[in-house]
Amino acid sequence: MRFLGLGFEDAVPDATTVWLFWQRLLAQGLVEVLFEQFDGYLIGAGYQANQGWLTDKSFLVGWVKQRGTQL
Template sequence: MAVVGQPGFFDVEDRLRELSAKGDDFEWIAMLVDFAMFRAELDRAVPRFDCTKGGGPAFDLVLIFKILLLQAMHGLSNERCGYLIKDRLSFMRCLGLGLADPVPDANTIWTFREALKRAGAVQVLFARFDTTLRAAG
């Protein structure tokens, strides 16, 4: 017997199916763009942090790049983007995150963007994404 207000086992899957049926743009982008193609450039542009000095494991660079794309598409601040990633199933699905997965905080997003700027990679990566998306239709 289901308790009112308590999510059932299949509720998230049902909600994602509803989003798909209504035409989730993020789902289309995730299907059309192979984000792995950005990994080599991101690895060159953003130095990895030394985790031996404390802190958790570093977030995947492709994940944070996808977050920057979501920010640009919606005009979001770092703080608001982090909140919406935790709040929206469509954002989580686009990023390949589950409900319990950690989400980069505003400082991590800012630090990543600044590293890309210093490397002169922001415009190159965004242009490559745009070209890829246009080529896919």
């Protein structure tokens, strides 16, 4: 919750509220627009979204090297 700027005492939406908000975004055709904008932020920060996977290439390279030494 910290990344959202919320504390333990703050109210958070329940699942129905989130689902209804998602449905309104879909109805207005805004989901694709928001994901394109989010993708732009990721690319600008050096990340790459790829078929459901979010990778930071420097982390991935380090992980592959580590796995390779354990074989």
